[in-house]
Amino acid sequence: MNSARNTLVASIMSALLVLGAAAPSAGTDRPGAVPSPDAGEQGTVRVLAAADSTAQARDRVAAMSTSEMAASVVMGHIPTSDAAVLADYMTRTRIGGFILMGANIPASEAELRQLTAALTSDDALPPLIAIDQEGGDVSRLPWDGFASAVTLKDQPTEAARDAFAARGALLQRAGIGVNFGVVADVTDDRSMFIYRRALGTTPASAAEHVDAAVVGESGQTLSTLKHFPGHGAAPGDSHAGIPTSTRSKDEWIATDREPFRAGIDAGATLLMFGHLAYPAIDPAPATLSAEWHRIAREELGFTGVAITDDLGMLQASGLDGYQDPVANAVAALAAGNDMVLAVMFSSAETAPRIVEGIAVAVDTGILSRERLEEAAQRVTAARLSLAAAGRGLVPCGDCAPAE
Numbered sequence: 337m338n339s340a341r342n343t344l345v346a347s348i349m350s351a352l353l354v355l356g357a358a359a360p361s362a363g364t365d366r367p368g369a370v371p372s373p374d375a376g377e378q379g380t381v382r383v384l385a386a387a388d389s390t391a392q393a394r395d396r397v398a399a400m401s402t403s404e405m406a407a408s409v410v411m412g413h414i415p416t417s418d419a420a421v422l423a424d425y426m427t428r429t430r431i432g433g434f435i436l437m438g439a440n441i442p443a444s445e446a447e448l449r450q451l452t453a454a455l456t457s458d459d460a461l462p463p464l465i466a467i468d469q470e471g472g473d474v475s476r477l478p479w480d481g482f483a484s485a486v487t488l489k490d491q492p493t494e495a496a497r498d499a500f501a502a503r504g505a506l507l508q509r510a511g512i513g514v515n516f517g518v519v520a521d522v523t524d525d526r527s528m529f530i531y532r533r534a535l536g537t538t539p540a541s542a543a544e545h546v547d548a549a550v551v552g553e554s555g556q557t558l559s560t561l562k563h564f565p566g567h568g569a570a571p572g573d574s575h576a577g578i579p580t581s582t583r584s585k586d587e588w589i590a591t592d593r594e595p596f597r598a599g600i601d602a603g604a605t606l607l608m609f610g611h612l613a614y615p616a617i618d619p620a621p622a623t624l625s626a627e628w629h630r631i632a633r634e635e636l637g638f639t640g641v642a643i644t645d646d647l648g649m650l651q652a653s654g655l656d657g658y659q660d661p662v663a664n665a666v667a668a669l670a671a672g673n674d675m676v677l678a679v680m681f682s683s684a685e686t687a688p689r690i691v692e693g694i695a696v697a698v699d700t701g702i703l704s705r706e707r708l709e710e711a712a713q714r715v716t717a718a719r720l721s722l723a724a725a726g727r728g729l730v731p732c733g734d735c736a737p738a739e
Contacts (some may be wrong), residue, residue: 343730345691348663383497388723396461397709398568405712406694408432409669411464411643412687413679417447419454427457429687432715433464436512441476445510452511462722464558464675464715466514470505473532485519485535488545496535497548504556513558513722518549519634520561520595523568525609529579530567539591541600550602558718561599562575563610563645564632565622566592570612574645575680578621579651580613588614597636605640605718607632609673611649620671621650624664627628629672631719641674648680661686662693666703669694674711 376629397405411433414425417440426434434455442448456462468474472484483491483499500517507515519533522542535549536542550559563574569592570579600607609619609628622628623644632638647665650658658664665676678686697703 341696344662344696345702348660348666348693348697360575376591378637387678389717390713392596392720393532393713394718396720397712400712402698402708403691403695403709404430405697406691407687409675409694409708409711409715410665410687410690411435411466411675411677412690413440413682414684416443419451420428422451423454423457425684426455429691431463431687431691432719433514433675433677435466435516435677436467436476437679438476441478445477445479445506448510454472456511458498460723461716461719462513464514464719464722465512466516466560467507467512468516469507469512470517470519470533470665471499471503477506477510482506485533485545489534489536491539493544496545497552500549501554501556502552504553508556514560514606515557516554516560516562516606518546518553518559518561518599518604519563520546520599521563521567522592522595525568528568529573530563534568536595539594542595544609546595547598547602550599550604554603558605558721559599559603560606560608560643561596561604562608563612564596564598564607565612565614565628567610567612568592570614573598574611575649575652578611578613578655580615582616583614584616588617593636596632600636600638606643607640608643608645610645611653623647623650623673624667624671626671633672641718642672643675644668644673644677646679648676648678648682651681662690664695665690666697669707669711670703674714 369678391505407430410431412429412431413435415437416422439456442451452465455465467476469476469480470484471480471482472486480503482502485493488496488499519535520542521534522536522539523531523534524537525531534542535545553559565588567574567579569581569583572579609623611623613619613621617625629642632642647661650664651661661678668676676690678690694703694708696710698705701704
């Protein structure tokens, strides 16, 4: 083992000791049925049955090397709208996903469609191309004029369904398969960081609006619920720290859980874990908490893709234990995430470094191969569902790994 590899292993080990992350057992999830939406006016859509998607994902992953599996669970970013540069980046890294930020968005919808096509080097297994398209305060696409949480929280649930149906159609036309757009946090406190972006001010109203938003997007883009387990109870901005809630488990169940449960029941395919701490349940941020992943899987019945919020936000907290992006990624996978997202502080070499670090962690026994296989199967099932519909549509049905 060369010195660089030794240094990488030591760094990962040190960070995991600080974080106390432990990998949950692989293969403990059970499939749950999520109905496929109608194709509607968008024509007949061929969607893989859940069993077929899962079986194909299992076979795909079984044929992957450790490095290929590691690459498949990374969602990266570089800030350019040059289609050739983006195509080269995806071909070189072979990562499983790319998040579009403001710097990636060209002047027109037609140009964006060309750009997303360039990001897709393999139509048989397209990457998860994602975007934060909530509307309103968080809107990457300037031509999205549809209603957002700013007003939807005070309107009937049908308005949320219609707004997100229109937003989903817009993303589908642009070739974007994943929307990080459904904010399932809840708060009635106008001073809270997340207030304007939350779809409801009470657990009941937030749950109803989240359900409607997921149903609206269904069949057009993969819906993502964020920021689990709930930013509305944790004061502060998770882009610059680790917001902390004093709520007990029972208090969480009665409040912040409800919108997430509603969105999961409505068929959301991805669940984004926030850098939020609930010390009464686990002192670690939810992103790095095996307990919060257990709660999502076992108590809420989530079978889709668990993805981190931007891991660069952990670095931005300034806390010593979170300054190594590779160690953060390994810890996040060990805790139960299926995909790691890296944006802040990233360069074109960040994703390859993370991929290498994950592979080394598996080779040295720091991260179990079974945990990586489980994550890769879920992500691959979601990607195959996009391929089944020609990149445009989406329902993954059940992205649980094969037994």
